[in-house]
Amino acid sequence: MKLNLPKAGACLTAAALIAAGTASAHRAWMLPSTFTLSGDEQWITVDGAISNNLFTPNHVAMRLDGVTVTGPDGAAVEIQNASSGEIRSAFDVLLDQQGTYRLSSGGAGYFASWQEDGERKRWRGTAETLAAEGIEQKPDVEISRTVRRTETFVTLGAPSDGVFATEGTGLELKPVTHPNDIxxxxxxxxxxxxxxxxxxxxxxxxxxxxxxxxxVEGAVELTTDADGMVTFTPDTAAPYWMSAEHESEGSLNGQPIAVRTSYVVTFEALPF
Structure with missing residues (x-):
């Protein structure tokens, strides 16, 4: 699927839709201070939040306990100076290898809800604690599994591809165009x-x-083709936010449950 991203006020082709007005849902994101850098060694600061407006913290801070950074050689890189306020989290990363770094936050877990004593109860946790606490035995319990990822990529020097190895779980990005070469x-x-x-x-x-x-927010809705591909052309040099969502039916101990998986990536388009 191909389209051009419009400037404000322009029209889209029939292949896409523009959602007018402001966002109605909260959106998770990580935004590095710089996406591409040069030199032998550089620092970046990364902001993370869940907000009503993209890259403007105004709701809640992103949790940092699930954040990982992978260096160009595939090894873990420590985040430094991490802090979380009410509406924004931040951390620093030292880039001392040439190539592309992957910054990721997310995880998987189970959610459950049921009625008990006239109240709606909600629970979240792992499959092990689900069984240990007898959640599956609750009357009329509704159980779902969620797999989520929020990512961004930063490159020191020339872009590299080592960090794009996939795990085979949930939604994942396998770039054809390098995220730091847009x-x-x-x-x-x-x-x-x-x-x-x-x-x-x-x-x-x-x-x-x-x-x-x-x-006008200018949100564009796309759908992946048979090969899982989307193709687009950003008209404006700016940072962008892309989200992929999918829902299917899975099972837990032979019982059907909903499986919801999501993937978010932040990248920038540079001036041509």
Whole structure:
């Protein structure tokens, strides 16, 4: 699927839809101070939040206990000076290897809800604690599994591909165009995988950042093709936020449950 991302007020082709107005849902994101750098060694600061407007903290801070950084050689990189306030978290990363770094936050878990003594009860945790606490035995319990990832990529020197190895669980990005080699007015192609296979029919939302300063948000809705691919052309140099979501039916101990998986990536388009 191909489209051009419009400037404010322009029209889209029939292949996409623009959602007018402001976002109605809270969105998770990580935004590095710089996406591409040069030199032998550099520092970046990364902001993380869940907000109503992209890259404007105004709701709650992102939890940092699930954040990992992977260096170009595949080894873990320690985050430094981590802190969390009410509406924003931040941490620093020292880049001392040439190539691309992967910054990721997320995890998997189970959610349950049921009625008890006239009240709606809610629970979240692992499969082990689900069984240990007897959650499955609650009357009319509804159980779902969630797998989520929020990522961004930063490159020191020339872009590299080592950090794009996939795990085969949930939604994952397998870039065709490198996330740190994107330019306004040039076509971009991303492939999405679901549990290791091309993710066909996955809903994608793409939004240019700093939507607080626009009368029209300009969110673009896409759908992956049979190969899990989406292709688009950003018209404007800016940071962008892309979200992929998929829901299917799974099972737990032979019982059907809903499985919801999501993937978010932040990247920038540079001036052409």
């Amino acid at each position: 330019y306004a007015s040039e076509e971009v192609s991303f492939q999405f995988l679901l549990d290791g296979a091309p993710a066909e029919g996955v809903s994608i939302e793409l939004v240019r950042g700093h939507d607080r300063y626009r009368d």
